[in-house]
Amino acid sequence: MEEEEVEVPYIDIDMPQDDNSNYEKVEQNIMVEAEVTDKEHELDIKEIRAGGSTLYVISQLEEKSTSIGDKKLRVSDQVSLNAPDNLNVKHYIVGERPDRVFNSRYKYFNSMSEATNAIKDTKVIYSNN
Numbered sequence: 001m002e003e004e005e006v007e008v009p010y011i012d013i014d015m016p017q018d019d020n021s022n023y024e025k026v027e028q029n030i031m032v033e034a035e036v037t038d039k040e041h042e043l044d045i046k047e048i049r050a051g052g053s054t055l056y057v058i059s060q061l062e063e064k065s066t067s068i069g070d071k072k073l074r075v076s077d078q079v080s081l082n083a084p085d086n087l088n089v090k091h092y093i094v095g096e097r098p099d100r101v102f103n104s105r106y107k108y109f110n111s112m113s114e115a116t117n118a119i120k121d122t123k124v125i126y127s128n129n
Contacts, residue, residue, distance in 0.1 A: 009079045009080070009126070009128070010079070010080045010081075010082070011048070011079055011080070011081050011082070011083075011125065011126050012081075012082040012083075013025075013050065013055075013081055013083035013084075013125055023084040023085075023086070024084070024085070025082050025083055025084055026082070026083070026084075026085045027080060027081070027082050028080070028081050028083065029078050029079070029081075030045075030048070030055070030057055030078060030081055030089060031076055031077070031078040032045060032057060032059045032076060032077055032078070032091050032093070032106070033074055033075070033076040034061050034074070034075055034076075034093065034098055034102075034103055034106075035074050035098060035100040035102040035103060036061075036063075036068075036072065036073050036074075036075060036098045036100070037068070037070070037071070037072050037073070037098065037099075037100065038067065038068065039064055039065065039066060039067055039068060040063075040064040040065075040066040040067075040068055040073065040075075041061055041062060041063050041064060041073070041075050041098075042061075042062045042064060042075065043059055043060070043061050043062075043075040043076060043077050043093075044059060044060050044062075044077050044128065045057060045058070045059045045077045045078070045079055045126075045128060046058050046059060046060050046094070046112070046127070046128055046129055047116075047124055047126060047127050047128070047129070048079070048124075048125050048126040049116075049119055049122035049123060049124050049125065050122060050123050050125050051119060051121055051122035051123070053084075053086065053087055053088060054087065054088040054089070055081075055083070055087050055088070055089045055090070055125075056090050056092060056119045056122055057089060057090070057091045057092070058092045058093075058094065058112070058115050058116070059077060059091065059092070059093050059094070060093070060094045060095055060112070061075075061093050061094070061095030061096070061098075062095060063095075063096075072100065074102075079126065090107075091105070091106040091107070092106065092107050092109055092115045092118070092119075093106050093107070093108050093109070094108075094109050094111060094114075094115050095108065096108070
């Protein structure tokens with residue numbers, strides 16, 4: 001298996017809280033993964049949005065032209081956050097859901113606009129478009 005070293009973005013987040021709320025930020029990694037077959041794919045975190053105490057991570061899964069035959073391949077992306085440790089994290093992936101049981105953890109959308117329409121009342125806190 002080939003591994004590639006990559007740079008991981010680091011984001012410092014201030015979430016809207018009640019005036020009486022005190023919270024401590026902690027460093028945490030947010031990771032998204034997909035398991036693919038047939039061809040290589042690329043998975044990139046495109047946007048992170050905040051709404052209430054929930055982070056919405058929108059990633060894009062894109063099929064490449066290189067064949068991997070009958071092998072399966074896991075692709076992933078991640079960001080490091082300095083954020084309250086009580087946040088809920090929901091993952092949305094733009095692209096075709098690969099036909100693997102592993103990929104049932106996330107909700108898939110056909111387009112970026114379809115994904116962002118599902119979470120309209122949120123604030124973009126990270127964008128990699």
